[in-house]
Amino acid sequence: xxxxxxxxxxxxxxxxxxxxxxxxxxxxxxxxxxxxxxxxxxxxxxxxxxxxxxxxxxxxxxxxxxxxxxxxxxxxxxxxxxxxxxxxxxxxxxxxxxxxxxxxxxxxxxxxxxxxxxxxxxxxxxxxxxxxxxxxxxxxxxxxxxxxxxxxxxxxxxxxxxxxxxxxxxxxxxxxxxxxxxxxxxxxxxxxxxxxxxxxxxxxxxxxxxxxxxxxxxxxxxxxxxxxxxxxxxxxxxxxxxxxxxxxxxxxxxxxxxxxxxxxxxxxxxxxxxxxxxxxxxxxxxxxxxxxxxxxxxxxxxxxxxxxxxxxxxxxxxxxxxxxxxxxxxxxxxxxxxxxxxxxxxxxxxxxxxxxxxxxxxxxxxxxxxxxxxxxxxxxxxxxxxxxxxxxxxxxxxxxxxxxxxxxxxxxxxxxxxxxxxxxxxxxxxxxxxxxxxxxxxxxxxxxxxxxxxxxxxxxxxxxxxxxxxxxxxxxxxxxxxxxxxxxxxxxxxxxxxxxxxxxxxxxxxxxxxxxxxxxxxxxxxxxxxxxxxxxxxxxxxxxxxxxxxxxxxxxxxxxxxxxxxxxxxxxxxxxxxxxxxxxxxxxxxxxxxxxxxxxxxxxxxxxxxxx
DNA sequence: CTGGGGAAGGGGCCC
DNA sequence: TGGGCCCCTTCCCCA
Numbered sequence: 001x002x003x004x005x006x007x008x009x010x011x012x013x014x015x016x017x018x019x020x021x022x023x024x025x026x027x028x029x030x031x032x033x034x035x036x037x038x039x040x041x042x043x044x045x046x047x048x049x050x051x052x053x054x055x056x057x058x059x060x061x062x063x064x065x066x067x068x069x070x071x072x073x074x075x076x077x078x079x080x081x082x083x084x085x086x087x088x089x090x091x092x093x094x095x096x097x098x099x100x101x102x103x104x105x106x107x108x109x110x111x112x113x114x115x116x117x118x119x120x121x122x123x124x125x126x127x128x129x130x131x132x133x134x135x136x137x138x139x140x141x142x143x144x145x146x147x148x149x150x151x152x153x154x155x156x157x158x159x160x161x162x163x164x165x166x167x168x169x170x171x172x173x174x175x176x177x178x179x180x181x182x183x184x185x186x187x188x189x190x191x192x193x194x195x196x197x198x199x200x201x202x203x204x205x206x207x208x209x210x211x212x213x214x215x216x217x218x219x220x221x222x223x224x225x226x227x228x229x230x231x232x233x234x235x236x237x238x239x240x241x242x243x244x245x246x247x248x249x250x251x252x253x254x255x256x257x258x259x260x261x262x263x264x265x266x267x268x269x270x271x272x273x274x275x276x277x278x279x280x281x282x283x284x285x286x287x288x289x290x291x292x293x294x295x296x297x298x299x300x301x302x303x304x305x306x307x308x309x310x311x312x313x314x315x316x317x318x319x320x321x322x323x324x325x326x327x328x329x330x331x332x333x334x335x336x337x338x339x340x341x342x343x344x345x346x347x348x349x350x351x352x353x354x355x356x357x358x359x360x361x362x363x364x365x366x367x368x369x370x371x372x373x374x375x376x377x378x379x380x381x382x383x384x385x386x387x388x389x390x391x392x393x394x395x396x397x398x399x400x401x402x403x404x405x406x407x408x409x410x411x412x413x414x415x416x417x418x419x420x421x422x423x424x425x426x427x428x429x430x431x432x433x434x435x436x437x438x439x440x441x442x443x444x445x446x447x448x449x450x451x452x453x454x455x456x457x458x459x460x461x462x463x464x465x466x467x468x469x470x471x472x473x474x475x476x477x478x479x480x481x482x483x484x485x486x487x488x489x490x491x492x493x494x495x496x497x498x499x500x501x502x503x504x505x506x507x508x509x510x511x512x513x514x515x516x517x518x519x520x521x522x523x524x525x526x527x528x529x530x531x532x533x534x535x536x537x538x539x540x541x542x543x544x545x546x547x548x549x550x551x552x553x554x555x556x557x558x559x560x561x562x563x564x565x566x567x568x569x570x571x572x573x574x575x576x577x578x579x580x581x582x583x584x585x586x587x588x589x590x591x592x593x594x595x596x597x598x599x600x601x602x603x604x605x606x607x608x609x610x611x612x
Numbered sequence: 613c614t615g616g617g618g619a620a621g622g623g624g625c626c627c
Numbered sequence: 628t629g630g631g632c633c634c635c636t637t638c639c640c641c642a
Contacts, residue, residue, distance in 0.1 A: 516626060
């Protein structure tokens, strides 16, 4: 730890004779901050997650609250904070977080000196007066007008939605360590800017202490806080003392086995880098280059396994259950490198995220792309079947075992039981196995057109206006029929009282408002716009993804007053409280049995109805 | 060992 | 965007 200088100074202090109320350990605050910063970099005792541009930062509520009124108000009620990416980018926030913890404005990952304009904007947004003042001084000194650096606008107004949508989803770049922490040192040699994150993110954690860990104990801080000095010793980017941008899940996630030296991402495939648009495929307006830019920004390296392919081992390990208990196999460990190499030069994380999960099952052959599921396409309806995200499509193995699409759809198709889910699985198979798309592996579901790259597909998807989607439904969706009928049977049932003028273009479901209808229609897409930046699982709704993230991060904001048990959802807490209250509102009309959970009643009813 | 119930985790989806 | 609800699933306990 820091006992060396600390104890020396303490001795000097203790030797003083006038140990009056003025006693002060000169370096106390500094050391304290150092410790806190060190803890932050290791995720130790971090109790808040800040998401910026899909990058995740961990920090301590106390520190944030002490630094900013804004943060104070945020962390009071939330453990997961999303910052306005218009006001602060992940890179800038990294600097800000460093500043908060060190009082120093460290060089960013980028070679250029900090953009004080953007920093000022962010500092103003985050209500960090000291930092804002510092930036103003710098700008004043440089003779630059204040607040000109912000993307979008200088003021607090938000840029047009279209601009905001261009925010890069670069989270993958933040997780190289999740992928293979062991390669951190290696990567750092070639790409020093990547070192910090890699090391820090190392899941096993075995080497992060010595190599990275801010070097608090080893950095010759020279009386300074150490961080600045260390970090500046590198190429102005991260360096040993640079703090990682990402999140060390090893602190909060279930125990993980030591990271295995998984295959590195092939450096020749920058296409595997995260696309910036996967957060909003229908609005995939940003050019793919944003991806690489973000990637470079983040200190990512071409061989960082940003995608799940190189990362499969580690990502799998991420998904292990508590106590290292293996969860259901998430993704088969298949030779995905070849797959990735053959992958069309597409940057969308749809591909990247799906490549892994969608890889062939063990033993599955026929790796030719022509036989493969196009990366960018995910049968949304089929969805990840198991709670731990089995491949959203049944692999052959599963099919052979009877875990076919029907079961899959049955699981995921919640809407009264798999209506369109099954239909989409069907479509998936059709598109996947029989439709001769040739090289156009990225298929637009609404119109069944194939595209050679996800970018093109995304661009095409954008051309589908809502109207088109409505109009096209009848003819274009060869898939819709079965599922639609099923759904029509048991799902729609709109109440006659409520007019529901908005009808899904795929199935028969109707909605009161177009937004909901659009939201629903996304469930028919083969693409899931919202990837979990930790495990890569894809979701159709951002909220679902966020909720899913909470489970990764072990964020359980809802605590039971009675027993202290915590839950990720309010509803769960409500449900749980019945355990204490004894309330059993769900009664079986057949036997009178009462249940605290409706799902248990349903399960119970099945017992009644199933042939015994 | 098995089946049923209790409790909980997680995803889908509508509002 | 989050809440709420539905569904599937799992784990544990107990008879």
